[in-house]
Amino acid sequence: MDPIATAQYGLLAASRRFEDSASRVARMGVEGENVDLAAEVVQQITAKTEFSANLAVIRTAQDMTGELLDILA
Template sequence: MQALSIGAAGMMSAQSRFETSARRTATAPLDTLAEETVERLQARTAFSANAAVVRTADEMTGALLDMLA
């Protein structure tokens, strides 16, 4: 199912954004602290949204399989 792969890719992208932001904060903690905090919050929200897509796709697949059984 395409929704699963899209959701998984979105989760990986959000994780990468979060880790990159954390590394930037570690190297220059006070220069762009507010911007990096916002970036990490956005990455966390994107990860959660993509996880919801994966959960919903999984539930829909299960429902479809139940109907076909």
């Protein structure tokens, strides 16, 4: 299992979630569009948190790989 690849997929999913929410908010004033602003804010905050968590996984995996290489050197 590759943690960096998994985290990259998580970054992509979080990015898409944020983009979808932002698109819905942008259509908020259009007639016939029913947008729950509070729910969209929650979606965007969740996406931001998911993005940060996946970045932390990548940083940690890189740090662990660096430490392992230092031990083996």
